[in-house]
Amino acid sequence: MERSKVRILIAKPGLDGHDRGAKVIARALRDAGFEVIYTGIRQTPEQIVESVIQEDVDVLGLSILSGAHMVLIPKILKLLEEKDLKPNEDVLVIAGGIIPPDDAQALENMGVAKVFGPGSPIEEIIGFIDENVAKLKKFRA
Amino acid sequence: MIKDLIERMLKGDKKATARLITLVENDEEKAREIVKKIYPFTGKAYIVGITGPPGSGKSTLLDKLIKKARQEGKIVGVIAIDPTSPFTGGALLGDRIRMQRHSTDPGVFIRSMATRGSLGGLAKATNDAIKVLDAYGCDVIFVETVGVGQIEVDIVKTADTVVLVTVPGLGDDIQAIKAGLMEIADIFVINKADKEEADKTLFELELMLDLEREKFEKRGWRPKVIKTVATLNKGIDELWSVIKEHEKWLKSADKLKEKRRFRAEEEVKTIVSDFIVSKVSKELKNNELYELVGKVANRELDPYTAAELIMEKTLGVKV
Known part of the structure; x- marks a missing residue:
């Protein structure tokens, strides 16, 4: 899949304002040739899911450092499901930030494709997106 | 697929609308099909x-x-x-x-x-x-x-x-x-x-x-x-x-009509010129025209004469 036709939404749900990580990722994905939409901090799950729909993105990247990931991310997954957007089928959901390994596992069981902790090499994230975006329904058809 | 998306869009479905925008952005042929159907x-x-x-x-x-x-x-x-x-x-x-x-x-x-x-x-x-x-x-x-x-x-x-x-x-x-x-x-x-x-x-x-x-x-x-x-x-x-x-x-002041007429003209002109460029680009790969461009590179032919010949051969138009 041609990267410049892959659209990625980077969003920060919840109340923490630590957006450096999200900006670094957004910028790195831009430099890798993707189209990145950045929505800024303090987004509600509803705002994020509506943006996923209107922007018709292929990847949703969630950055969260507040500790509320086990509340907010499942809520986002549920709202996506309600809009008939299936994780890994219609949209690839990835997450980053301060997320303990047990929680990361639980989130991956719920439908998050992958949780990238602090220090994840950017090449790894790009490689993961390249490989998994190609499996989305939209690009298989 | 496109017909279904358009029906859903006309009923106010945002997801279908968003997908149609993606298609007009990514795929020229689909863009043509979509615009033909939604123009009315x-x-x-x-x-x-x-x-x-x-x-x-x-x-x-x-x-x-x-x-x-x-x-x-x-x-x-x-x-x-x-x-x-x-x-x-x-x-x-x-x-x-x-x-x-x-x-x-x-x-x-x-x-x-x-x-x-x-x-x-x-x-x-x-x-x-x-x-x-x-x-x-x-x-x-x-x-x-x-x-x-x-x-x-x-x-x-x-x-x-x-x-x-x-x-x-x-x-x-x-x-x-x-x-x-x-x-x-x-x-x-x-x-x-x-x-x-x-x-x-x-x-x-x-x-x-x-x-x-x-x-x-x-x-x-x-x-x-x-x-x-x-x-x-x-x-x-x-x-x-x-x-x-x-x-x-x-x-x-009826200016909107005038403006939209101007805009339609600009739009159609752009599409026509895109068609021509894409047709000519395709044809330039055939031997005869490929050689013609080679002659320009070798200073055996000037670019205007080459362009005139290409227009005549690909589109049958004398410039």
Whole structure:
């Protein structure tokens, strides 16, 4: 899949304002040739899911450092499901930030494709997106 | 698939609408098919272009204008354009940040778009994306250009009303009389007008407009200059009422018809020239024409003669 036709939404749900990580990722994905939409901090799950729909993105990247990931991310997954957007089928959901390994596992069981902790090499994230975006329904058809 | 998407879009489905915009952006053949089918449902939306230099406050102003339009019950579409990197093909689209409070409003559809190589301030697919939002049922569509400088004037071929956003202190009165961008505005906005020099900028713009008084008198619309402070919601009511005043004037003086006729001509011309370029590019790979280009490279033939021969051979047209 041609990267410049892959659209990625980077969003920060919840109340923490630590957006450096999200900006670094957004910028790195831009430099890798993707189209990145950045929505800024303090987004509600509803705002994020509506943006996923209107922007018709292929990847949703969630950055969260507040500790509320086990509340907010499942809520986002549920709202996506309600809009008939299936994780890994219609949209690839990835997450980053301060997320303990047990929680990361639980989130991956719920439908998050992958949780990238602090220090994840950017090449790894790009490689993961390249490989998994190609499996989305939209690009298989 | 496209037929199904269009049916869903006409019923107000945002997901189908968003997918149609993706298709017109990514796939030229599908764009043709989609536009052919939805064209009868378009032409109802009023299109407002917002242009101006980077950081002048276009997105923030737009956020406030969306609110005004929503208060009147209008269905609002937004296409916000940001640049694609000429080096990597990637893009960072950040206009949405300023308007996110509207994203959960069922009466608002916001779409970010990358320029993907276009240089006129819009993306190639912008006009088709506007048609999709028009057919979807938007009453007003705001198109925010990339941050522009002096010559990115494509918005004038797209919008019914062009709002040029500038800020105090960007230059002297000579900047105000230069050609290009300064010529296309129906409305000038001096945003961040709480800064020093706002009145000086206002004075310079008014003076520039006075120089062309006769032209404007003949036309019937002299561009208005409005001071705003978007972050403090100042001047927004006035801006919105002037946009509507311009719309009313365009419609009453039959100017809108004229404008849309001009726009249709530009659009058809662009499509025809794209067709020609794509046909000729394809044909240039065949042996005879390939050799012709080789002759130009070897200085055996000049480029104009080669182009004339190519036009004749590929399209049967004598130039």
